[in-house]
Amino acid sequence: MIDWAYRRADVLTAISQNTKREILKIIPDLKIIVINHGVDFYKFQETRNNNQTNLKSEILNLKPFILSVGTLKKRKGYEYSIAAFAEIAGEFPELKYVIVGRGPEREALKLQVTSYKLQDRVIFLDNLSEAELIDLYHNAELFILLPQDINKDMEGFGLVFLEAAACGLAVVSANGSSAEDAVLDGQNGILVPPQDMAAAAAAMVRILSDRKFKESLAKESLAFAQKMSWHKTARAYIALYWIR
Template identity: 35%
Template sequence: MGRKLNIALLTCEYLPKMGGWSTYTFNLALALKRRGHNLMILAPRYPESRSSANVKELGGLNVIRVFKPPTMKLKRDLYYAFLSLPKVFNLPLSEVDLIHVTAEYVSGFIGSILSCKKPFIITSYGTYSMPKSLWEKVLLKWIFNRSFKIIAISEYTAREIVKRVCIDASKITIIPGGVDTSLFNVTINGNIVRGRLNIKDKPVLLSVGRLVPRKGFEFSLKAFKKVLEKFPSAVYIIIGDGPQREHLHNLARELGISHSVMFLGSIDRHLLPYYYAACDLFLLTPQRIGDHYEGLGLVYLEAAACGKPLVGTRTGGASEAIINGINGFIVEPKDIEGIAKAVINLLEDENLRRTMGERGYKRIKETLEWDRIAERVEKLYYEALER
């Protein structure tokens, strides 16, 4: 480990809003702090949040908040960028060693402006990283080229950046997101959730994700109908919210399986481990829709950290989170028969579930804990400062 660094993290999504960017930024910051570095986070203040403009927040992290309106996506982002600039230029840049942007476009634009003064690294996640128009491609290519390095969270995301944004592959380093194993681990008792939901002795499937088309919930529900033919007492728990909520509720009713499906909506992140612990297997079957795809699938890693076998689809970076036949099964997107068969195979074989769960947990502990991820990111920081 080298000298202690002063790091500015810039993001356009952060707690209390839940999402990939929020989770990544918060956990990376905590892990870097544990390694002795000083963090300064520039993040949105949401209308519903009472966070002050500059406070010590969860984990003792120093967060500078900038108001971000909830609607009008393009105008919202421009407004956020405009309000961020005075905060950015008031940062004690003389004390900052480097800048790490953990969300593209708006925060990346700000980081690019500051790159003339400090080294600049950017993390790219996946579906939201890819340009949808020519001007977005031009902007993103400019941002990426201004950075010292691009961290891609999966090999798939790295290939998409090279293909879609025309960036040289040598500029990209693949470092996945990590898992907080103090929160997600095999010691958690799932009987608490099973008792509360009155599903103590039933086979339980679990999905966690935003209710949007690319997550493929309609295929999971259709596959679950076939699972019920073999395991009529099985229960399918879906955690998350989104624009497809009503459609998926209606689909469950149309399929005649609503009595066995529990839509729990969004829940507090600190309660999630209990639901992972309560399930027999974790199921998420994303599909690629145009430019929208699964960059990696952090929820797969969280479930694996809780010792659960996984079932997913061969799309985006999801097939990197699941090693087929080792910690779970990978099937083709939209393959309802294949999804159902993978789930049934696991429900029929307790030893297989246990073995796959143990392998998944071991992989997380050996390579994907946040402290290990932070060590790899830290190495990039030192390389940037030595250039």
């Protein structure tokens, strides 16, 4: 049925290169156009400037911290980002790890944190307002999320990477994943091999230890996010249908 529908479509679009690759594994000879999602760059900037959230003082007390945002599912790779944080925790004794989200892996991840004796340094949050979340983005040292494919359960496109970029954050993520369209390796972040916690730890150490490099990544993140607008996405779809 999927094969029949794909082959009879006038045009096929995918929201990321990763999605395109997965479709081509099923039906190799399709022509697919990638049109990425966008981000409301100015909302993330304006909200920051006008923000008076209940979490403000709590966030300042958490600093310095690294940040992850997303549903607590296997495909998000939290087990690897937590392990990577555990590797660098001794080198950065003041650093905390804030994870925003809820989901089926919450208790397992908390047990993992306990096994590393990092209960006081890994903080799980949920039920945040949009303004509170943006506040967290703007106060974080970097953003980390290491998506992985789990039995075809995969990320289509990582909107959180664009949100982090819109807040000027350097990003650490996994190559061969949905992050590839939003994280330009060595420009606005660092991509590491999937499930490679040692490489993720090394990437975080590099960003946290090299202020100039971190500032360069942050600058590129802002520039990249500004280009990745929803207007650009809409224009791409309009152009596609106009051509048809």
